[in-house]
Amino acid sequence: MAEEPVLSVSNLQTVFHTDKETIRAVDGISFDVHEGETVGIVGESGSGKSVTARSIMGIVESPGEVLPGSSINFNGRELTELSDTEYEQLRGSGIGMVFQDPQQSLNPVYTIGNQIREALRINQGLRGAEAREEAINLLEDVAIPDAARRLDEYPHEFSGGMRQRAVIAMMLACDPEFLICDEPTTALDVTIQAQILELLDGLQEERNLSILFITHDMGVIAEIADRVNVMYAGQIIESAPVEDLFANPKHPYTEGLLGAIPGEQADGESLRTIEGDVPTPNEEATYCRFAPRCPEAFDACDAVAPAHVSVGEDPDHTAACLLYPEEQTEEERVSHHRSLGAKSRERPAGDVNE
Amino acid sequence: MSNAIERKQTAASGETLVDVQDLKKYYGGNGFFAPPPVKAVDTVNFEIKRGETFGLVGESGSGKSTLGRTLVRLEQATDGSVSFDGTDITELSGSELKKWRSNAQMVFQDPESSLNDRMTVGEIIREPLDAHGWKTKSERRERVTELLSEVGLREEHYFRYPHQFSGGQRQRIGIARALALEPEFIVLDEPVSALDVSVQAKIITLLEDLQEEFDLTYLFIAHDLSVVRHICDRVAVMYLGKIMEIGDTEELYEDPQNPYTQALLSAIPRPDPTVTIDRITLPGTPPSPRDPPQGCQFSTRCPAKIRPEAYADVPDETWDAVEQLREVIRERSRMSLSATDQMRKRLGRFSRFDDIDETVEDLFEELSVPQAVQDHVQHAVELVKDGEPEEARTYLRDEFGGVCDTTRPDHHQVSASGRESYCHRHDAEYDDVTAVLSKYSDGA
Numbered sequence: 001m002a003e004e005p006v007l008s009v010s011n012l013q014t015v016f017h018t019d020k021e022t023i024r025a026v027d028g029i030s031f032d033v034h035e036g037e038t039v040g041i042v043g044e045s046g047s048g049k050s051v052t053a054r055s056i057m058g059i060v061e062s063p064g065e066v067l068p069g070s071s072i073n074f075n076g077r078e079l080t081e082l083s084d085t086e087y088e089q090l091r092g093s094g095i096g097m098v099f100q101d102p103q104q105s106l107n108p109v110y111t112i113g114n115q116i117r118e119a120l121r122i123n124q125g126l127r128g129a130e131a132r133e134e135a136i137n138l139l140e141d142v143a144i145p146d147a148a149r150r151l152d153e154y155p156h157e158f159s160g161g162m163r164q165r166a167v168i169a170m171m172l173a174c175d176p177e178f179l180i181c182d183e184p185t186t187a188l189d190v191t192i193q194a195q196i197l198e199l200l201d202g203l204q205e206e207r208n209l210s211i212l213f214i215t216h217d218m219g220v221i222a223e224i225a226d227r228v229n230v231m232y233a234g235q236i237i238e239s240a241p242v243e244d245l246f247a248n249p250k251h252p253y254t255e256g257l258l259g260a261i262p263g264e265q266a267d268g269e270s271l272r273t274i275e276g277d278v279p280t281p282n283e284e285a286t287y288c289r290f291a292p293r294c295p296e297a298f299d300a301c302d303a304v305a306p307a308h309v310s311v312g313e314d315p316d317h318t319a320a321c322l323l324y325p326e327e328q329t330e331e332e333r334v335s336h337h338r339s340l341g342a343k344s345r346e347r348p349a350g351d352v353n354e
Numbered sequence: 355m356s357n358a359i360e361r362k363q364t365a366a367s368g369e370t371l372v373d374v375q376d377l378k379k380y381y382g383g384n385g386f387f388a389p390p391p392v393k394a395v396d397t398v399n400f401e402i403k404r405g406e407t408f409g410l411v412g413e414s415g416s417g418k419s420t421l422g423r424t425l426v427r428l429e430q431a432t433d434g435s436v437s438f439d440g441t442d443i444t445e446l447s448g449s450e451l452k453k454w455r456s457n458a459q460m461v462f463q464d465p466e467s468s469l470n471d472r473m474t475v476g477e478i479i480r481e482p483l484d485a486h487g488w489k490t491k492s493e494r495r496e497r498v499t500e501l502l503s504e505v506g507l508r509e510e511h512y513f514r515y516p517h518q519f520s521g522g523q524r525q526r527i528g529i530a531r532a533l534a535l536e537p538e539f540i541v542l543d544e545p546v547s548a549l550d551v552s553v554q555a556k557i558i559t560l561l562e563d564l565q566e567e568f569d570l571t572y573l574f575i576a577h578d579l580s581v582v583r584h585i586c587d588r589v590a591v592m593y594l595g596k597i598m599e600i601g602d603t604e605e606l607y608e609d610p611q612n613p614y615t616q617a618l619l620s621a622i623p624r625p626d627p628t629v630t631i632d633r634i635t636l637p638g639t640p641p642s643p644r645d646p647p648q649g650c651q652f653s654t655r656c657p658a659k660i661r662p663e664a665y666a667d668v669p670d671e672t673w674d675a676v677e678q679l680r681e682v683i684r685e686r687s688r689m690s691l692s693a694t695d696q697m698r699k700r701l702g703r704f705s706r707f708d709d710i711d712e713t714v715e716d717l718f719e720e721l722s723v724p725q726a727v728q729d730h731v732q733h734a735v736e737l738v739k740d741g742e743p744e745e746a747r748t749y750l751r752d753e754f755g756g757v758c759d760t761t762r763p764d765h766h767q768v769s770a771s772g773r774e775s776y777c778h779r780h781d782a783e784y785d786d787v788t789a790v791l792s793k794y795s796d797g798a
Contacts, residue, residue, distance in 0.1 A: 044550035045521075140716070145638075146682040148709040159639040160414075189413035189577060191636045194621040198635055216550060219580075219623030242627045260555035261625050262584035270562065271555035271584065277520055278550075 005032035006178055006210045007056070007074050013067040014048075014055045024281040025051040025064070027234035033178070038204065038211040040225030040242070042218060044257075046278050047231040049214045053182045056212070057097055058087040074178070092123045096176035100183040102163035105170075106155040112139075112166050113151030119173035138169040142199060161192035165199065172203070179204075179211045185220060197224055218261055222246055227316075230254050233289040234281040239308070240317035250311040251319040252294050288322065296323060300334045307340035368404040371539060371571050372425065375399055377434035379417070379424050392644045394420040396595035396651075397434070399765075404538075407565065407572040409586030409603065411579055411618075415640055417595040422541045422575045426458045427451065438539070456486050459532040463544035465524030469516040475502075475527055476512035482534045501530040506560060522553035526560065533564065541573045546581060558585055579622050583607050591615050594643055594651040597765075601773025611768040612775040613658040613787050634791060638681055645688065648751070650778065653758040654681065658790040660778055662756040668724060675717045676727065680750050682713055683734065687743040710738045730754070 014026040026048040033039045041049045054060050056072055058079065072079040074094065082090065091097075099105050107115060116135040120126040126134055132151070139147035142165040155163055164184060171179070181200070185193040197220070204211060213224055221228055221242070228245045230238040230253070238251040249255045259272030276293040288294070291301035301322055308318040309325055322337055377398045383391025394417045402408040410418045423429045425436055431444045438458065446454055459482075462468035469478055476498050483494045499509050505526040516524055525545060532540050542561070546554040562585065564570060576582050582589055583603055590600040591614065599612040610616045617634040624631065636655045647653045661673065668676075714735055723731075730753045737746035751759055757778050766780035767773070779787045 044552060145678060146685060146713050148712055149682075149686065161639055190579070190621040191413060191618060192639065193623075194633060194635050197623070217623065218551070218625040222625050222627040223623045246625065246627050257552060258625065260551045262555070262558065262580045270559055273555045273559060274552040277522075277553075 003034065004076070005034045005073075007033040007072070007212070009052075009056065010071045010073075012052065012055055012070045012072065014051050014060055014070070015065055015067060017063040017065065021282045024234050024284075026055060027281055027285055029229075029231070029234075029236045031229050031236065031239065033210050033212055035210055036204070036208050037227065038213055038225050040221040040228040041212065041214045041231055042216065042221045042228060043231035044216060044278055046233070046280070048234040048281075049216075049231050050182055052231075053097065053180045053212065053214055056180060057091060057095060058082065092119075092174050094176060095178045095180060096171035096174055097180040097182065098164070098167055098171060098184045100186050102160065102167045102187075103155065105167045106163060108155050111152050111154055112158065116151075116166075116170050116173055119170050123174045135169075135173070138172050139166070141172060141203070142166070142169045143195075144169070159192075161188055161195060164188065164196055168196075168199070168203070172207075177207075177209060179209050180214070181211060182214045183216070186215070186217070193220070200224070218258065230257070233279055235285065235289065235320065236308075237290065237321070238311075238319040240312065241314060244312055244314050244317050248312055248317075250317070250324065251290075251321050252296050252323075253290050254319075256295075288320075298322075298330070300330070304334055304338050305341050306337050309336070309340070368406060370401045371404040371439060372402040372573075373435075373437045374401065374425070375435045375437070377421070377424065377436060378432045379420050379429055380432045390644055392642075393595050393646060394643060395424065396646075398595075398597055400590055400597065400600055402539075402571060402573060403588075404571055405565075405569055406587040407574055407585055409582040409589035410573060410575045410592060411577065411582050411589060412592035413577060413618075413640065415594070415643065416592040417643070418575050418592050419543055421592070422460070422543050422573055425573060426460050426539075426541050427455070428460070452486070456482070456535040457537050458539045458541070459535065459537040460541045460543060461525075461528050461532045461545045463547055465521055465528055465548065468528055469524060471516055474513050474515055475507075475519075478516070478527060479530045479534055482531060486535060488535065497534065498530075501533055504533065504564070505530045506556075520553075521549050522557060525549065525557055529557075529560065529564070533568070536568070537570070539571045539573070541575070543575045544577065545574075547576065547578060554581070561585070579607075579619065591618065594640055594646055596651045596776060597774075598652065598777075599768075599773070599775045600765075601769065602771050605769060605771060605773060609769075611773070611780070611787060612777050613656050613779070613791060614652045615775075616787070616791055617657065632792075637678070641684070642688070647759065649755070649757070649759045649761050650763050650776070654684070656758065658777075658779055658787050659758045660756040660784055662754065665727070665754065668727060669722060672718070672721045672723055672727065675721055676731070676750075676754055679714065679717055679731065679734075680747070680754065682710075682717075683738060683743055683747050683750060686710075686738065687747045710735055 010030040011028050012026055013024065013028050016023040016025055029052065031039065041052060043049045051060065055066050060066060066080060070080055113132070113135055116138060117131045120131045120134055135151055136147045139150060144150055144162060144165055158166060185196050188196065203209060215221055225242050228240060228242050229236045230251065232253050238245065238254045245254065249258055256272060256274040260274065262271055274293055279289060281289060285305050287303060288301045288306050291297040294301065304322060306320040306322050308320050311317055311319045311324045322333055325333065328336065377395055379395040380391035380393050382388055398421060410421065412418045420429060424431050427443060435442045436444050443454060479498045479501055480494055483497060488494055498512065502509060502511055507523065507526055516527065519527065546557050549557060558581065565572060574582065574586055586603045588601065589603045589606055590597045591612065592598065593614050599606060599610065599615045606615065607619065610619055617636050620631055620634045634657055636657070638655050641647060641654050650656070653659055665673065714731065734746040734750050737749060763776050763778045765774040765776050768775045768780060777787060778784060
């Protein structure tokens with residue numbers, strides 16, 4: 001991991017202003033994505049995972065706002081300082097995004113070919129027969145059979161899985177090096193999901209793509225990610241290499257989440273549930289946001305904001321929880337987190353993950 | 355495991371509550387000029403025992419929801435019978451039907467759209483009671499309060515509106531409404547699909563508790579196979595309106611027999627990164643139910659499809675290319691010609707299908723293609739170029755189609771417990787499914 005990460009997010013804070021309150025949808029998260037790596041973000045609805053993706057893409061709209069002090073570094077460029085035009089160029093060439101619903105990424109009144117050719121014209125300056133040829137190649141790259149014919153069809157003539165392939169082809173027309181996938185398979189059937197995951201895997205290898213993969217499905221994340229960040233109420237609460245996370249989940253929330261997946265229990269055993277509901281993060285985190293639902297919470301959890309500490313044998317496995325480091329006494333742990341918290345407030349960039 | 359045995363025994367000792375015989379549900383297709391009907395449910399047979407949870411899984415478009423809706427008479431069956439406790443409910447009408455309805459209820463997938471936003475929670479849950487004139491007004495109200503606590507909500511929620519609740523709570527409201535008239539049978543149509551896993555776990559637990567308390571019989575419809583495995587005693591796997599495999603849940607998951615079930619189960623991503631699954635990735639998408647294959651419904655995507663004797667020696671890759679070409683031509687025959695194309699065809703200047711050459715080239719390049727195969731492919735290509743993809747399709751089916759393409763399979767019993775699978779491979783004359791598929795996954 002000596003080389004520079006392709007994408008480095010640090011202390012990202014995205015808030016939404018409403019009449020009543022300010023919702024901290026993403027509240028000070030930091031993570032890196034290295035070249036050719038797939039980093040997963042997993043969490044339930046409302047955890048802020050999609051807002052993270054939108055913040056990186058620069059498509060957070062009013063009343064949303066990325067707060068100053070946030071840093072998104074892509075290949076040495078600070079994205080938070082880009083102008084609208086510069087961002088547009090970046091979205092056209094550097095970073096591509098695949099959304100959950102392919103229907104919304106495709107214009108229903110233009111043919112698939114038209115839309116791919118448009119992307120090719122804008123980003124690679126291809127026109128006419130040349131563009132058509134390249135569009136056919138792209139559709140073949142995403143394994144759409146009979147590509148030449150399919151080019152002249154409209155989105156409604158494609159099935160759900162094919163539409164998602166077409167969207168991926170459109171994005172490949174921009175030749176990105178970084179891909180953000182926001183629940184790209186959630187709307188698809190499992191056999192089609194398997195096809196799309198296989199496709200992404202192949203494309204990643206072929207083009208050396210770095211991928212940020214967002215999903216709520218633990219099964220999908222186990223399959224595709226090299227590294228996983230678990231989000232809860234706007235914060236990353238645990239971060240680990242994928243094998244480590246599933247073998248030794250440390251944060252009580254991660255444990256609860258894994259226990260709630262049906263099918264893994266012996267027959268007849270009931271599912272584990274997490275009491276209560278996900279809170280709306282509308283105030284500064286001066287406490288652990290999971291504490292009210294946590295089976296292992298103690299008094300200090302309501303008073304001290306946990307910082308990321310190393311929790312496993314792998315130094316890259318960190319969790320934000322007052323139960324760690326495990327070898328210390330409760331008092332030591334609390335003061336340890338307190339001091340880390342103070343430090344991170346003074347110098348917000350970068351040190352949370354280190 | 356002891357629990358599983360216990361469950362099985364109660365299921366076995368329970369008598370049949372719902373008996374479905376040759377049920378069909380078609381949409382459209384009446385009248386001389388109508389296009390062929392959409393066969394959403396196509397001759398389905400099964401029974402549900404009293405007190406059990408019967409699962410119905412399948413991908414979108416497999417007809418599972420339509421089947422569920424037909425069982426509670428939200429849809430009128432086209433043919434066949436559904437006998438509920440001995441009464442054929444497809445024949446019921448008027449007051450008899452209304453009386454029966456209180457006994458069979460439904461919980462819907464989307465808690466956003468299945469609750470009326472202008473009614474309070476109390477009114478929503480009370481509505482079935484009002485509609486059936488259940489006891490007195492104050493008793494009804496009392497019943498609603500009781501139901502609220504039954505599903506884990508509080509009394510004071512009576513006067514709130516649905517938008518004030520989270521997805522999980524809304525689903526609880528839907529469940530309370532279904533329980534209001536004390537039904538015996540509830541169809542749960544994807545009740546947890548729209549929920550997060552931690553909320554999903556709570557709703558599943560609630561459903562399990564309610565079943566025990568009120569001796570309910572469930573039909574549980576889902577596309578999420580792990581949820582089904584958790585909650586169901588027996589399960590039926592559907593594809594394109596047909597039951598592909600049906601039997602005891604645990605047995606079916608441990609040792610699936612039908613090629614579709616095997617592929618489907620292998621496609622579930624496991625929440626364990628250390629497991630490597632021999633995944634069978636199915637090609638293509640399910641065909642349209644308006645135009646299903648003539649033979650087995652699954653034949654267009656089946657990895658274990660039986661090859662005709664005459665082509666047994668064709669290399670596997672070449673055969674795959676042939677199957678892909680057939681898929682391409684099927685798709686083309688589906689496309690309707692635009693008005694200008696039809697005009698051109700009449701004038702003999704038809705060019706829309708010329709690019710088939712390129713596709714064929716892509717498919718067969720670098721493959722060794724026996725002369726016999728080549729000739730037939732060439733003939734089919736000519737037909738396509740003449741603007742007759744439909745004929746090309748039939749030609750290829752007649753030439754390259756095996757028993758799977760031409761004949762509907764039977765349901766074969768595949769285990770001692772009476773599990774059935776819908777596949778030609780269970781005929782003694784063909785190789786076993788598992789043997790064929792293991793070859794396939796090694797090769798891939």
